Amino acid sequence: MKKKIVAAALCAAMVSSLAACGGSSDSTTAAAAGDTTAAAAAADTTAAAAGDTQAPAAADGVVSVFYYTYGDTYISSVRAALDSALQTAGVEYQDYDSNNSQTTQAEQVDTAIAKGTSLLVVNLVDSGSDDAAKNIISKAEAAGIPVVFFNRSVSEEAVSGYDKAVFVGTDYEMAGHMQGQMIGEYLVENYDAVDLNGDGVISYVMFKGQEGNAEAIARTEFGVSDANTVLEAAGKADLSFYDASNSNLYLVDQDGAWSSAAANNYMQTILSQYSEANGNMIELVIANNDEMAIGAVAALQNGGYNLEDGSSKVIPVFGVDATDAAKDAIGKGTMTGTIKQDADGMANTIAQITQNYLAGADTFNDVDAANVVGTWRVNIPYATYTGEE
Known part of the structure; x- marks a missing residue:
């Protein structure tokens, strides 16, 4: 504008x-x-x-x-x-x-x-x-x-x-709505490739930037609920948070900094416990902003996914902001999409x-x-x- x-x-x-x-x-x-x-x-x-x-x-x-x-x-x-x-x-x-x-x-x-x-x-x-x-x-x-x-x-x-x-x-709820719509449409078009274990359910992780922040709350809610609406309309199952013991259904940056480091640390820990070989690999990453999305991408690359040369499987990663780093990652195919702020x-x-x-x-x-x-x-x-x- x-x-x-x-x-x-x-x-x-x-x-x-x-x-x-x-x-x-x-x-x-x-x-x-x-x-x-x-x-x-x-x-x-x-x-x-x-x-x-x-x-x-x-x-x-x-x-x-x-x-x-x-x-x-x-x-x-x-x-x-x-x-x-x-x-x-x-x-x-x-x-x-x-x-x-x-x-x-x-x-x-x-x-x-x-x-x-x-x-x-x-x-x-x-x-x-x-x-x-x-x-x-x-x-x-x-x-x-x-x-x-x-x-x-x-x-x-x-x-x-x-x-x-x-x-x-911004009309901050719109970022969550738009992200959820984008995620749902992507999954419907690429469901079999994303569903790594073939169980008909997409396992996801959500990275929340800050507790109490209105933008973070809306993105966390609508990024999932609106994706589910699209999936349901296509006859697909709702998204499933990877950790059944986590009632929040998200992982929050404890410092409230929306940082790549927080998401990277979380993702590294997740990948040490969940894997494609065990049939419980996380199949989708949703982040409240691009910094956390980029941190998750780096961890996935360390685990052999989302490599720039296109030689690996790609776990779809979505963020918000459309920072230069995120746009570069999307161009390289290591990140899937974002919402431009x-x-x-x-x-x-x-x-x-x-x-x-x-x-x-x-x-x-x-x-x-x-x-x-x-x-x-x-x-x-x-x-x-x-x-x-």
């Missing part, structure tokens, strides 16, 4: 109130537009070495952007796109890495407000309840500044209580809303009206990805 970034007239109007455009990584001051000097790079390196996740003092007018972690591959793609969009718009900004700690993020928000930030853009760490969001909204309202939440779900109740708060995300579309929408707030324009000016929900939310559409754009 393409969005206008800013009209020339708006840029001119903003020059007097905004400092030179630029972006900074964790713990560096916002640089001038296009600034890639050695001094700026050295500042980045020094700050990173010190482990500092707080930005130094910034001039009034700086937009503060808080990421739940720089380590998430999809979030990294949003960050790169948002940095670029803000630079193009001439908006000075400061990035913060909350390093998957809500306490750290809350402290960073306090610091940014104390330094005179003009606007908060927040990728929440803790989205399991409204508490973190309401706390940030309360601080933003007290300071009289707007707050744009993105990616990790915030409820209408939390956001709509403040007229300068919005959420940019549009990082560029999300970043451009955030940048446009940010400019609207700073310019005193309508909140959703130049935002695709088809994606706007009420007065508080924008949903960026998903798309299925199986190797062709």
Whole structure:
């Protein structure tokens, strides 16, 4: 989804109130537009070495952007796109890495407000309840500044209580629905090849990113239930979780990081206990995001499956996000499919809303009206990805 970034007239109007455009990584001051000097790079390196996740003092007018972690591959793609969009718009900004700690993020928000930030853009760490969001909204309202939440779900109740708060995300249930539909259709078309032991039932594992996260809950539920709907319509049996003793019917990343390492460790353990020779091999992998899918693929390759040269059997692996790594794996035939979460579309929408707030324009000016929900939310559409754009 393409969005206008800013009209020339708006840029001119903003020059007097905004400092030179630029972006900074964790713990560096916002640089001038296009600034890639050695001094700026050295500042980045020094700050990173010190482990500092707080930005130094910034001039009034700086937009503060808080990421739940720089380590998430999809979030990294949003960050790169948002940095670029803000630079193009001439908006000075400061990035913060909350390093998957809500306490750290809350402290960073306090610091940014104390330094005179003009606007908060927040990728929440803790989205399991409204508490973190309401706390940030309360601080933003007290300071009289707007707050744009993105990616990790915030409820209408939390956001709509403040007229300068919005959420940019997705209709998160759709990712699960689309993934489930994709999985079901694939299995119907390839059932005999996937059913390794020929028992008429597909054994699967589900990797869940985080407990309490709305996106993870929906993807975990609908990725399976919607696949079963397709299978049932074709006269096939429902999917069967590989471990009958696991009542949750999923394996969760205990760190809430949606990481490839967590899925890889789980999969390595599974493959040491379940095998094709024993007739109980896992025949399908479903992951809440591409990082976990890629971790599972690596473990399968260590076990002699999903090899890039096409010489091995392939256990179908499905994810969500359509990261570059996942698209590369799909192209090589080591991963089967994913649901594209549009990082560029999300970043451009955030940048446009940010400019609207700073310019005193309508909140959703130049935002695709088809994606706007009420007065508080924008949903960026998903798309299925199986190797062709």
